[in-house]
Amino acid sequence: MIRINNFIIPLFSLIIFCLLWELLVWYNNWPNYKMASPSDLWPAFWKFKHLFLIYGWETFWRTVVGLILSVLVGLSLGILMGFSKTIRIGLYPILVGFNAIPKATVVPVIALIFVGMHNMNTIIIVILISFFPICVSISIGLSTLEREYEDILLSLGANKFEIFYKIALPKTLPEFFGALKVSTTLAFIGTNLMEIIEPHGKGLGHLFDSGKISADYPLMFAVLITLAVMGIFLYYIVVYLENIFAGWAIRK
Amino acid sequence: MHINIEKVSHQYETKQGMLPVLKDLSLSIKRKGFTAIVGPSGCGKSTITRLVSGLIKPTQGSIFISNKKITSPLSTVGMAFQNPVLLEWRNVIKNIILPLEIVSKNMTYNQKRSNALDLLKLVGLEEFENNLPSELSGGMKQRVSLCRSLVHSPEVLILDEPFAALDAFTKEDLWDVMHKLKKERDFTCILITHDLREAVYLADQVIVLSGRPASLQYDVKTNFNEEKKISDLYSSEVSQLLATLRNQIEIAQNKND
Ligand SMILES: Nc1ncnc2c1ncn2[C@@H]1O[C@H](COP(=O)(O)OP(=O)(O)OP(=O)(O)O)[C@@H](O)[C@H]1O
Ligand SMILES: [Mg+2]
Numbered sequence: 362m363i364r365i366n367n368f369i370i371p372l373f374s375l376i377i378f379c380l381l382w383e384l385l386v387w388y389n390n391w392p393n394y395k396m397a398s399p400s401d402l403w404p405a406f407w408k409f410k411h412l413f414l415i416y417g418w419e420t421f422w423r424t425v426v427g428l429i430l431s432v433l434v435g436l437s438l439g440i441l442m443g444f445s446k447t448i449r450i451g452l453y454p455i456l457v458g459f460n461a462i463p464k465a466t467v468v469p470v471i472a473l474i475f476v477g478m479h480n481m482n483t484i485i486i487v488i489l490i491s492f493f494p495i496c497v498s499i500s501i502g503l504s505t506l507e508r509e510y511e512d513i514l515l516s517l518g519a520n521k522f523e524i525f526y527k528i529a530l531p532k533t534l535p536e537f538f539g540a541l542k543v544s545t546t547l548a549f550i551g552t553n554l555m556e557i558i559e560p561h562g563k564g565l566g567h568l569f570d571s572g573k574i575s576a577d578y579p580l581m582f583a584v585l586i587t588l589a590v591m592g593i594f595l596y597y598i599v600v601y602l603e604n605i606f607a608g609w610a611i612r613k
Numbered sequence: 614m615h616i617n618i619e620k621v622s623h624q625y626e627t628k629q630g631m632l633p634v635l636k637d638l639s640l641s642i643k644r645k646g647f648t649a650i651v652g653p654s655g656c657g658k659s660t661i662t663r664l665v666s667g668l669i670k671p672t673q674g675s676i677f678i679s680n681k682k683i684t685s686p687l688s689t690v691g692m693a694f695q696n697p698v699l700l701e702w703r704n705v706i707k708n709i710i711l712p713l714e715i716v717s718k719n720m721t722y723n724q725k726r727s728n729a730l731d732l733l734k735l736v737g738l739e740e741f742e743n744n745l746p747s748e749l750s751g752g753m754k755q756r757v758s759l760c761r762s763l764v765h766s767p768e769v770l771i772l773d774e775p776f777a778a779l780d781a782f783t784k785e786d787l788w789d790v791m792h793k794l795k796k797e798r799d800f801t802c803i804l805i806t807h808d809l810r811e812a813v814y815l816a817d818q819v820i821v822l823s824g825r826p827a828s829l830q831y832d833v834k835t836n837f838n839e840e841k842k843i844s845d846l847y848s849s850e851v852s853q854l855l856a857t858l859r860n861q862i863e864i865a866q867n868k869n870d
Contacts, residue, residue: 609702
């Protein structure tokens with residue numbers, strides 16, 4: 362029953378959302394170029410279905426690879442900052458400052474450093490935009506471990522590594538997955554920033570751009586919806602992993 | 614394992630400078646003894662537990678377990694705290710075997726589990742072997758925490774206010790659990806507590822510390838009865854002892870002011 366509800370309820374809310382959207386456009390009598398309605402999207406999508414497949418895949422795999430790498434970067438930095446106060450104090454201002462820079466301005470810089478290496482450029486932007494929440498959550502999780510948790514193992518002569526993988530790491534997993542959900546959605550923003558600002562004929566960002574050039578508004582909306590669907594898909598993969606590795610923290 | 618604390622002074626480094634917590638504290642605990650330590654809040658009781666378990670080193674003086682000076686943590690010590698600090702992602706049995714994963718790495722899982730089950734039966738929780746800590750009540754969690762502190766058969770058990778957060782009836786249940794564990798697993802025990810009745814009921818020696826910086830203020834044997842029962846706490850002998858201890862605590866608190 363719970364499983365069915367988990368599926369039915371989101372589906373239901375999605376349908377209601379689309380209906381309201383359709384109604385809004387219909388009621389205001391908005392033309393296509395102002396706001397496309399759900400019923401315009403399907404034809405646009407169908408017309409370019411092979412492009413959606415190719416470009417969608419390009420966007421998807423680069424996002425996923427970037428996300429995996431940002432998990433590695435975020436975890437390593439987070440672990441270093443969680444265990445060493447010196448490293449934490451030293452790195453925080455740099456990381457915060459870095460994160461405050463609008464990534465749109467970093468895109469051309471990256472594109473200039475690695476001219477022509479489109480995949481790498483895109484993946485770098487994804488990493489830059491999504492490692493931060495992971496890094497912060499891990500470092501906070503590790504540095505706020507209550508003393509007693511350490512004491513039960515330390516008093517038996519356990520080493521730092523045993524404390525890390527028996528207690529500290531599993532204990533921060535719920536925070537990690539929370540951050541990973543944020544990072545997942547940020548990752549798509551990263552891919553598309555690169556694809557739209559530095560068009561190199563790849564990915565959904567490019568398809569969006571060509572929709573803009575040919576004033577095909579339903580196409581542009583269809584791209585956005587595809588991105589949203591991919592985001593939801595990836596999000597639920599993270600939820601699935603969370604259930605496996607940190608299911609104990611989820612209230613039934 | 615008898616424990617000797619000899620002229621121990623300890624200070625912490627804080628933002629406001631050095632904070633002396635213990636001053637010239639000397640006391641001895643006999644082998645297989647059960648010693649309760651009471652004293653004003655913040656006087657340094659938890660510090661004593663961390664010193665005896667070797668987690669920190671005293672600024673001055675030394676601590677001996679069986680005449681051997683403690684310089685680092687010993688695997689023959691078990692600890693439990695007011696906060697049961699169970700690992701929420703592990704079920705009850707896996708929580709209990711945690712110390713064995715550190716000190717008895719060669720033991721098979723089945724051996725570890727059977728050690729843990731023996732204790733779980735003693736505290737009356739054998740049906741909850743596979744439950745997660747989030748499915749247990751506060752008293753049950755504390756029972757599991759006690760099992761964990763004893764699973765590697767430590768010779769010294771250090772308890773830092775393990776029953777402080779429990780309601781009166783659960784507390785009394787756990788006192789009896791403690792009696793049972795002590796009888797079955799004969800260890801030397803140090804119990805930090807704020808509850809004088811608890812101290813008198815469980816321990817055979819009660820020590821009152823003075824206010825910070827703490828030193829020994831009062832040391833009394835409480836073996837009024839071999840097989841203690843809750844009703845013994847209402848005898849005139851015990852009432853008198855409680856009154857004396859109460860009075861000593863007040864003296865300690867005044868010194869603190
Ligand atoms: N790691 C530390 N660094 C600095 N000061 C500390 C540290 N640990 C404890 N203290 C200070 O030392 C004093 C004694 O602490 P301790 O925890 O031993 O007291 P306690 O008797 O256990 O108190 P309570 O009855 O409240 O549990 C307190 O004033 C405390 O603030
Ligand atoms: Mg304390």
